[in-house]
């Protein structure tokens with residue numbers, strides 16, 4: 001077991017333009033152990049999406065380093081899967097062929113039948129059996145996000161990065177997707193980072209919650225989630241859960257004032 005599967009080491013990031021530079025992250029430092037699932041919460045605009053792009057190699061730190069499984073991240077990597085708030089789907093492709101897309105890039109020699117079997121398996125796992133041949137526009141928002149999760153996991157990435165994937169969904173759909181996430185984590189193990197502004201979501205899904213300070217963000221607070229292993233929505237209303245939510249709410253309040 002690697003206890004530094006994802007290692008964000010003293011990372012500072014500035015966006016630079018002709019008008020000057022804006023510091024978004026300042027000496028951000030944390031790690032996620034193998035199989036861990038860490039939620040990142042923090043004030044709007046503090047740099048969460050910037051962090052997700054840095055970990056996935058789409059941006060490079062101005063200072064500091066990021067390691068995945070001990071290897072320094074310098075460009076996007078095949079062993080990372082990603083999903084965002086508004087999944088971009090290719091409308092001219094069916095659902096199943098949107099899911100197989102990463103395999104075409106990462107495993108070009110894999111047989112078409114194998115790719116489709118893998119996609120079919122994941123689609124069934126998230127409750128989309130029978131929707132394989134629909135077009136993305138025929139799906140609801142919740143269904144699109146399910147497809148997006150399948151696409152993020154289809155090539156069996158070791159690392160999964162989710163940037164507010166459920167933020168645009170209504171509360172009931174969101175809770176359904178939380179259950180789907182638990183199922184995926186069990187059947188398709190990954191080490192993950194979940195960026196969210198939903199505190200209940202953070203403690204329901206993750207085993208650690210990091211609260212970022214206001215911009216330029218650094219780690220302000222780390223909460224270890226110790227809900228019962230069997231996480232049910234009912235568990236979110238126990239005194240233990242409410243206590244954790246109160247701590248996080250207070251930390252967000254502090255972060256916003258800074």
Ligand SMILES: Nc1ncnc2c1ncn2[C@@H]1O[C@H](COP(=O)(O)OP(=O)(O)O)[C@@H](O)[C@H]1O
Nearest residue numbers: 015022024043044045046047048049050051215
């Ligand atoms: N490409 C960019 N160029 C310049 N500034 C940016 C760019 N992307 C984001 N920012 C700024 O960086 C800050 C952090 O953005 P972001 O990481 O998207 O925050 P969050 O996801 O926490 O809301 C914001 O102030 C935003 O305006």
Ligand SMILES: [Mg+2]
Nearest residue numbers: 048049050164
């Ligand atoms: Mg964001």
